[in-house]
Amino acid sequence: MGKGIDSVNGISITTSSATxxxxxxxxxxxxxxxxxxxxxxxxxxxxxxxxxxxxxETIALARMRTGRDYSAARHPSVKLLDAGHVPGSRMVLVKDDLSYLYTGDFCTKRKVYLHNARPVRTDVLFIESTYGLPKYRFPDPVELAGVIRDWAADTLNNGSSILFSLYPLGKAQEIEVILRGMPLFAEESVARHNSIVFGRDSGWIRPLSEMGGGPGIIISSGRNIYPQIQPQVRRRMLRATASGWSLEGRFSGGYDEAFPLSDHSDYYDLIEFVRRCSPSMVYTVHGFDMELASSIRRELGIEARPLRARREKQRKIDSY
Ligand SMILES: [Zn+2]
Ligand SMILES: [Zn+2]
Structure with a gap:
């Protein structure tokens, strides 16, 4: 393979010493x-x-999710940095002929759990552009956590239960940390992720099978788990979710509450991150890649263009 960058199989960087x-x-x-x-x-x-x-954490989660026998490797030119996206997520800094920073999915805002992503100086930046339009501005996650906690406490006090439908890796654990101390019950696939993320310390979240007549809070991965819920709980139960997309009202139909809690950076975080990394070249990946690249050129005067990962063929982002 010749030297350079390509996107045939993920993103590859080939230098004179390594790929x-x-x-x-x-x-x-x-x-x-x-x-x-x-x-x-x-x-x-x-x-x-x-x-x-x-x-x-990523190795353990990857083994559980794929059944493949991954093990940990190291490389002297590669450093992993906090990405603030989901448990175990890291940005990748490669220092070879140039420095290359790949954000993966990342979040620069401070949250109630995880360390947020922080900019580092780099020559080349690969940045996710999921929310790369100016209309995406997310509220402060710590303030939003307070809103979610108050709402959940009021709902339980009124004698109602709550069914949260969430991505089993990331959103589920974030909501659990926010609601820690309340009666939490995890559906099986969420519980499997919890046991890796929280380890032995996950006893404050009980299995759904132990939920009595309520009220309580069910953390589910969004599959149909109604048959596993007691009829008296189902009769008085509000449905909730949390996603950046709820800013667009995408979830208005099926939920009583949709909180705009995102695992990603919003448009303003993305622009600020690029400015502080001060790269000479930016490649945008995912979502609004064209639009973010042109904003970076226009607002920061930095060369930028989309790097379309062909394997994804613009598959719907956030569909994990
Ligand atoms: Zn992604
Ligand atoms: Zn992700």
Missing amino acids: YRLDPGRTVMGDCNVVSHAHSDHLPRGGNEQAVVASR
């Missing part, structure tokens, strides 16, 4: 394979190398 594969669809033996986090659109689904550079 780095960032979130490859297939791992390649002999190359440096890096996995940013364990959401399914970032996990390798095949390939002949099981040793990957990733955080310990």
Whole structure:
């Protein structure tokens, strides 16, 4: 393979000394394979190398989610940095002929859990552009956590239960931390993720099978779990979710409450992050990649263009 950057199999950077594969669809033996986090659109689904550079949590989650026998690798030119997206998520800094920063999915806002992503100086920046339009401005997650907590406490006080439908990796744990101390019950697939993220310390969230007549809070991954819920709980139960997309009212139909709590950076976070990384070249990945690239050129005067990951073919983002 010649020197340079391509997006045939995840993002690859080839220098005179190595090929780095960032979130490859297939791992390649002999190359440096890096996995940013364990959401399914970032996990390798095949390939002949099981040793990957990733955080310990991501390795454990990836093994559970794919059934593949991943193990941890290291590389002297690769550093993992907090991404603030979901448990175990990391940005990837490669220092070779140039410095390259790949954000993966990331969030710069401070949250009630996880360390937020922070900018570092880099020559080349690959940045996710999921919410790359100026209409996306998210509220402060810590303030929003207070709103969610108050709403949940009021609902329980009124004798009603709550069914939260959430991504089982990330959103589920964030809501659980926000509501810690309340009667929380996790559906099975959420519980499997909890046991890796919280380890032995997950006893404050009980299995759904232990929920009596309520009121309580059910954390589910959004599948139909009604048959597992007691009829007297179902009769007095509000449905809720949390996602950045709820700003657009996408969830207005099925839910009593949809909180705009996002695991991603909003447009203003993205622009500020690029400014502070001070790169000479930016590649945008995912979502509104064209639009964010043109905003970066216009607002910051920095060269930017989309790097379309062909394996994803603009698959609907956030569909993990
Ligand atoms: Zn993700
Ligand atoms: Zn993603």
